[in-house]
Amino acid sequence: MANTGPDVIEELEDFQKARYEDRDAAPAKAKDEYRNYEAEARPTVREFYRLNHQGQTFDFVQAKKAEYLPKSRAAMSIWGAMEFLNTLVDDSDPDTDLTQIEHLLQTAEAIRADGHPRWFILTGLIHDLGKILCLWGEPQWAVVGDTFPVGCAYSDKVVFPEFFALNPDSRSPAYQTSCGIYEPHGGLDRVHLSWGHDEYLYQVVKDHLPDESLYMIRYHSFYAAHREGAYAHLMSDRDREMFRWVRAFNPYDLYSKTPARPDVARLRPFYEDLIAEYFPPTLRW
Numbered sequence: 001m002a003n004t005g006p007d008v009i010e011e012l013e014d015f016q017k018a019r020y021e022d023r024d025a026a027p028a029k030a031k032d033e034y035r036n037y038e039a040e041a042r043p044t045v046r047e048f049y050r051l052n053h054q055g056q057t058f059d060f061v062q063a064k065k066a067e068y069l070p071k072s073r074a075a076m077s078i079w080g081a082m083e084f085l086n087t088l089v090d091d092s093d094p095d096t097d098l099t100q101i102e103h104l105l106q107t108a109e110a111i112r113a114d115g116h117p118r119w120f121i122l123t124g125l126i127h128d129l130g131k132i133l134c135l136w137g138e139p140q141w142a143v144v145g146d147t148f149p150v151g152c153a154y155s156d157k158v159v160f161p162e163f164f165a166l167n168p169d170s171r172s173p174a175y176q177t178s179c180g181i182y183e184p185h186g187g188l189d190r191v192h193l194s195w196g197h198d199e200y201l202y203q204v205v206k207d208h209l210p211d212e213s214l215y216m217i218r219y220h221s222f223y224a225a226h227r228e229g230a231y232a233h234l235m236s237d238r239d240r241e242m243f244r245w246v247r248a249f250n251p252y253d254l255y256s257k258t259p260a261r262p263d264v265a266r267l268r269p270f271y272e273d274l275i276a277e278y279f280p281p282t283l284r285w
């Protein structure tokens, strides 16, 4: 199961959480007072980012967009996609680990409990549905993990920046100026990020949700920008304003996992109504 199971996905999410947990708990500390999570990362996490930074070239991203943006793989409802994602079988302990649907419901329920608008709750419910890319046979390094722009210089604020030396684009001068092929402050909509579940789901749902929600979906893994402030020179004023929402979403993504299993059958009617408010019965994937 090493290639399709969520075992590495779990470890990555634990790593992302650990990376920001003490900073969020004690934001006043100087940066070097925090633990160095990259140095302590598990070998599986390091290896994941090595493959990711090496493989996510500009051409790879274009090829994946050409393959997936026609959305000709399936016609499915949102709940159908949740059930499909649930078939991503775990090889770890089924008694203690949450299913994918349970994880999505926990995120949505945490947002709901804080009294946020219905579109925000719905965003929590669906934000990781793009992980069905794993079920279409994509390697994990092309589905999850932090995203970053391709076609311009890499920021050292991206996790494990040393692995970018393995990316063939690092030897392409046109891609290694600070803006690369992009205009300064030209807006993220024109910037190609590394391929993964964020962009894929954005492309599937973009006609149906408010912009705030679409920003959360499209950029939730772009930690270098929303947590570290990198790549500001590519962002428009609009991006800067909307990233407030990406940051508002991030704690729910990082911290809403609890061992308590949500009651899927009890919650389903509420969420089916919410889905129907925004989405047609089927979407193209």
Ligand SMILES: [Fe+2]
Residues within 6 Å of the ligand: 127, 128, 197, 220, 221
């Ligand atoms: Fe995600």
Ligand SMILES: [Fe+2]
Residues within 6 Å of the ligand: 127, 128, 253
């Ligand atoms: Fe998530």
